[in-house]
Amino acid sequence: MSGASFATGGATASATYQKVGSIRAERRRVLIGAYIALAVFVVFFLLPPVYMLITSLKSSAEIADLSGNPWIVTRPTLQNYWELLTEGNYLLHFRNSIIVTACVVAITMVISILAAFSLSRMRFWGSGVLATGVFLTYLVPETLLFIPLFQIIGGIGMYNNLWAMVLIYPTLTVPFCTWIMIGYFSSIPKELDEAALIDGANHFQMLWKIFIPVALPGILAATIFAFTVSWAQFLYPMAFLVSSEQMVLTTGIVSDLIRGDTFVWGKIMAGALMAALPPLLVYAFLMDYYIAGLTAGATKG
């Protein structure tokens, strides 16, 4: 009797173990599948930048040699980088990109922080409409309005002038940055401004000493967004800048390194890689803010 019950007990127990084991095995299978999928996509996603690096390390002769495996560098050289940095306008373009981006980021942040503070906290007639308008403006793509802007820029005599970029890039950065700053400012509890008001702060002190420090992560995210957009902008410089010394990186690489049908691929790839470096570095060090900045449009109300 007791033997039988013991046997039953043992059977149940082992059945249970089996069950647990199968769940675990299934989970492992899922995980393996996940890693395979990830690996495939990582290869697909990293292929172009890796190939950029490979090509940039080759000499022109090696690139032109069709007999070898293009995915392998046989005699790596920094020649391409060296030439870019010492001859031609690459450094100038880099400098121009930095100037434009720095100015645009500064202008954008000043405009959007002031506006967001005003729209989220102080309110005035029509401020609700403006907040919605800001969001809609953000959805206006640059290809919609570049032709009238081309005429306007020409009309004020800023055609082929780097500073025109500083003037018009804010259309692309300000609405979105304002929008996410409104989100961040609105999440600051109202009692905090009331406490500051009672403590004796005026509106500028409130903004400077309370709002900006408290919303610093948001400001960082918005700054990164403005930086990314300015750095990557291609259409405006393409349309409004023609001479090489006015150009920024995105257009400069193409216009300077492609002369007719001669493509200096090694240098193009080296130049492209270095142009991608600043956003990549920012991304590497500030990944969370970077993601917050670029996704906030839909995740922040």
Added chain:
Amino acid sequence: MAQVTLRKIVKEYEGGVQAVKGIDLDIDDHEFVVLVGPSGCGKSTTLRMIAGLEEITSGDIAIGGSIVNDIPPRDRDIAMVFQNYALYPHMTVFENMAFGLTLRKFPKEEIKRRVDNAARILDIGTLLERKPKALSGGQRQRVAMGRAIVRDPKVFLFDEPLSNLDAKLRVQMRTEIKKVHQTVRTTTVYVTHDQVEAMTLADRVVVMNHGVIEQVGPPTELYHHPVTKFVAGFIGSPAMNFIPGRLVNGGAALNVVLPDGITLPVPAERAGRYAAHAGREILFGIRPEHLTEIRPNDHRPHLAAFEAAPEVVEPMGMETLLHFWMQGNEICARVDPATPAEPGVKQTLAADMSQMHLIDPQTEKVL
């Protein structure tokens, strides 16, 4: 010199909501006044008008004798403690407390002296370099109070400062607030929805309902002599029982006749007060603590016995609550835990008629 005077204060929000409907209130120097009432009755609005955070629709507010209607919060010389503390998250405790003084350009040594003093009163001297994030709820509460104390203002304003704390800490901080007030003696207006907090803290309690003041008075007075049904029901826990009945002239004395034919005699010395209402419908009000078991050698005069069968018996330890129904009215009695009590079994209870209240059901005023 820091009385606070409210004269015919009205607050109408955009959209036409009248949150405060003409309040008159005089608060003395050094007084601790608690505004209490159910949620949405206009307490916070009143407090915020005193602070200058809300504009007054009409009426006058004076602090320390001068009208402050049009003076911005920073010039009213008040300090406020918020329900969520509103500590500046990016500043240390020291900076939080010093912020108001820094903006007012106090010299460094003076700021340090005051912060240290406040920190000593509140026992937060070791926390001065921490950020609010690294503090517990009770510590944040102290810092919020510290921020008020260092300013040495004419008036302290508290808006439900203990609501975010757990029950135990709430009791502890309540004592703390009382202690601080006894130390600094600053005029205080304190808002809460919790009548226990109001009773324990206040020199005088202001009971508000629907934007008007129902009654102002010291805690014991509100407890013993409420002037309206609302105050009678709001103060005290468990709440006062209200039973509709009739005041009947029973020849020698007045009697309260309740449903089920229970007849309770009105004490002779109060008969005169109610004589005019004889024969009318009234609301009979009595607190659970005045509905007890019959005690041996009970010398309380004016005890009136009646029979009732409790439906629910709740032993609380130090007492037992009996709930029974009288024609649809839930009645609660508070008996000694030693009293035998069984649900559904009739037992004799005593009403202490010297503690009862009669209320006019139309005006809801206590007679």
Added chain:
Amino acid sequence: MADGSAIAAGRVPATAGQPRTGTLKRMARRRSTLAFLMALPLLAVIAGLVIYPFFYAIELSMLNKRMTRFVGIDNFTFLLGRETFQLVIFQSVLFAVTAVIAKALIGFVLAHVLHALPAKGQRKWRGMLLVPWVIPPAVSTLAWWWLFDPSYSAFNWMLAVFGAGPVPWLGDAGWARFAVILVNTWYGAPFFMIMYLAALKSVPDQLYEAAAIDGATGIQKLRYVTLPMMRNIISITVLFSLIVTFANFDIVRILTNGGPQDRTHLFGTYAFQVGIQSGDIPLGAAVSLFMFPLLAVFAVLILRGVNQRTKEGL
């Protein structure tokens, strides 16, 4: 209480009896003014660089090529009658729809895969998977261009290893369209992934646990828990990406410049070619403006979605 006015009058004669002008009210007004001033630069940007150019674009689009004469909607009718432009419309829609579907699907799969990983490894993988989205497209497309190069294509080299013939990546209309869509998918899929991942993370675990106890299978959990919870963010992301993809410029401009035989032109690149390169400003403006109705519809839909999110407090 009767002496209310007496107190006011007696103690502070200065303010007594005065009509309630209200310093606080004045301050509120001043605050409004200040608020307006603070928002003024924003207004200037929107008015000067978005609204004004928009109306200017409408005006431009109704002029003749030399901008001397008002021609009404001639430019628009001319464009509609032109085969190249019909191709542009077709290609823009094809490009946007296919690329967005591909991006959404890849993003969805990757988000789920990442979500299934243990938290520790997630960051590293996520970091690598986001790289395409971090490199400026004008720069990364150069690499693709080079990968597609007719004589040096590294892809064709690999195909040759497997014995397949070379593919005319950018030389043949069909392949060129495929290439353009591929590059756009490559660039945009990480954005979908990160949006979906955030949405997935915001679905409370209890919901899945409750569903599991109710006996839901993996597919059913996806169907009845995940998708409904993510519906709003999916639609916002899709609409947003439709706008961006539809109005794309960088990728096509660098990869094919519209070729071969205009078979990959989009509104943006075509407007650039017509307006800037060929110098027919009015016609270019008209090309751009053709995008507007569709963009407006998408924008309104997004706004609705966002407002709904705000209301639901998600």
